[in-house]
Amino acid sequence: MKPAFSEAFEPERLDPAPTLGLDEPITADWAWGGSTGAGVKVAVIDSGIDADHPAVGGVAGGVAVEYDAELPDRVRFDEGPHGDLYGHGTACAGIIRALAPDVELYSVRVLGSSLTGKARVFAHGVDWAIEHGMHVVNLSLSTTNDDWYGTFHDLADQAAFTGTMLVAAMANERKSSYPGEFSSVFSVAAAEVSDPEHVLYNPHGPAEWGATGIDVDVAWLDGATITATGNSFATPHVAGLIARIVAKRPGVTPFQVKTILAAVAANSSTRRP
Amino acid sequence: RRAPAAAGAMSEHLDEALDTVLERIAAVARRTFGAASCSIALLDEAAGELVYRAADGEAAERVVGLRLSVARGLAGFAASAGQALIVDNVVADPRFAADVAERVGYVPQRMLVTPIARGDETLGVLSIVDPPTEAPPGAGLELAGVLADAAAAAVELAGVADPAAVAGLGPLAGPLVDLRALGEDERDTAAALLRELVAYTRRRNRR
Numbered sequence: 323m324k325p326a327f328s329e330a331f332e333p334e335r336l337d338p339a340p341t342l343g344l345d346e347p348i349t350a351d352w353a354w355g356g357s358t359g360a361g362v363k364v365a366v367i368d369s370g371i372d373a374d375h376p377a378v379g380g381v382a383g384g385v386a387v388e389y390d391a392e393l394p395d396r397v398r399f400d401e402g403p404h405g406d407l408y409g410h411g412t413a414c415a416g417i418i419r420a421l422a423p424d425v426e427l428y429s430v431r432v433l434g435s436s437l438t439g440k441a442r443v444f445a446h447g448v449d450w451a452i453e454h455g456m457h458v459v460n461l462s463l464s465t466t467n468d469d470w471y472g473t474f475h476d477l478a479d480q481a482a483f484t485g486t487m488l489v490a491a492m493a494n495e496r497k498s499s500y501p502g503e504f505s506s507v508f509s510v511a512a513a514e515v516s517d518p519e520h521v522l523y524n525p526h527g528p529a530e531w532g533a534t535g536i537d538v539d540v541a542w543l544d545g546a547t548i549t550a551t552g553n554s555f556a557t558p559h560v561a562g563l564i565a566r567i568v569a570k571r572p573g574v575t576p577f578q579v580k581t582i583l584a585a586v587a588a589n590s591s592t593r594r595p
Numbered sequence: 596r597r598a599p600a601a602a603g604a605m606s607e608h609l610d611e612a613l614d615t616v617l618e619r620i621a622a623v624a625r626r627t628f629g630a631a632s633c634s635i636a637l638l639d640e641a642a643g644e645l646v647y648r649a650a651d652g653e654a655a656e657r658v659v660g661l662r663l664s665v666a667r668g669l670a671g672f673a674a675s676a677g678q679a680l681i682v683d684n685v686v687a688d689p690r691f692a693a694d695v696a697e698r699v700g701y702v703p704q705r706m707l708v709t710p711i712a713r714g715d716e717t718l719g720v721l722s723i724v725d726p727p728t729e730a731p732p733g734a735g736l737e738l739a740g741v742l743a744d745a746a747a748a749a750v751e752l753a754g755v756a757d758p759a760a761v762a763g764l765g766p767l768a769g770p771l772v773d774l775r776a777l778g779e780d781e782r783d784t785a786a787a788l789l790r791e792l793v794a795y796t797r798r799r800n801r802r
Contacts, residue, residue, distance in 0.1 A: 323681055323707070323726070323735045369672065408672040409688065410680075433675045435643050435666030437717050440677070463676055467715040494679040495709070495740035542688055549683035 331532035359422025368411030416541030421562025462554030464499035
């Protein structure tokens with residue numbers, strides 16, 4: 323059973339990625355060879371991260387964002403350690419850690435028992451990540467709340483111009499969601515890709531990148547491992563690979579990273595190891 | 596005074612109608628996916644819980660009435676994140692076994708959970724239990740989303756006449772409940788009369 327937006331990556335439908343026609347094409351080795359993500363800060367905006375899970379191997383910091391009607395901005399920031407309420411954030415963190423073992427993981431918990439003000443809390447979580455200098459932000463969440471379209475667009479623009487890579491999952495059902503759809507964001511859907519280091523590039527959008535996200539073994543609560551499907555599990559695959567690229571070339575911009583990723587995509591005619 | 600009693604009667608009627616619709620949706624979902632069961636829970640935001648309102652298939656009668664915290668679990672995640680999820684080996688999640696399987700007496704292997712939502716506001720969760728790995732054609736996340744949307748529409752319509760709103764109708768509540776028992780022609784006439792009255796009052800107030 324495949325999530326929405328993954329059909330763009332089916333072999334019969336996916337065009338070869340456009341090529342730059344370079345004399346010496348960009349290779350995966352050039353892109354991330356030898357890189358383990360050292361020095362790169364990756365924020366996981368989700369349900370929290372269980373730092374003790376063996377697949378996660380520790381968390382460098384983070385914040386829990388919660389709706390609070392009493393405060394002027396109606397959100398409260400609780401910095402300091404927190405756990406994972408559902409397991410989803412831990413799953414994403416585990417995938418990133420597996421691809422880029424030396425990144426610094428940060429947990430931005432925006433999910434909780436209060437379902438009030440979800441889009442507001444989510445937006446503040448993204449803002450926190452940008453303000454705190456995160457290099458890569460994994461958003462396996464999205465909002466469909468049109469009232470917040472402008473805010474998320476502003477955040478995406480701000481991220482793009484401050485070198486923060488927003489990597490967002492497309493919704494699992496066919497509906498508009500933000501910030502995944504915005505062109506500067508790395509939008510990801512699950513594809514039939516067995517190699518966790520392979521991505522597929524779809525220049526037509528809105529799902530630009532396809533990665534492993536179907537029947538994936540992921541870390542979960544209490545040290546467990548479950549097998550799950552969703553665009554949200556493809557997203558940290560792309561985030562992990564981006565972390566490797568950024569670690570190897572600090573200061574690289576989101577648009578440069580997109581160029582690199584497209585060149586090494588599995589549907590690139592110039593893909594070399 | 597008839598108004599509070601009429602308000603109660605109307606909301607009870609709508610509640611029953613909602614249960615019927617949700618049961619039908621659960622049954623269609625279960626059949627179409629070829630699943631062991633399907634259940635629909637609605638959000639009780641004040642209690643922070645998902646309350647199972649309708650179920651079809653395996654252990655259905657034990658599921659209805661079940662209350663689960665929205666702060667944990669697969670259904671809780673779908674409610675909180677507004678996102679669907681498919682899990683293949685549900686029992687590997689130790690909390691699931693305790694929360695659900697033990698209380699219901701059925702241990703699923705595979706589950707699809709999808710939020711029931713109006714925009715980004717969660718109304719509940721639709722759970723499809725043990726759908727086959729090779730789903731029947733067309734039975735995927737998209738169909739689950741459509742069924743969840745149908746459930747959302749039913750919940751919304753039932754909620755339009757919530758007891759507080761109905762009580763606010765005052766002396767109108769009684770006659771409106773009576774009209775329910777009369778024919779379509781009578782209801783059309785009543786609606787036309789009310790519209791005329793409202794239009795007349797507006798014109799009169801403008802002078």
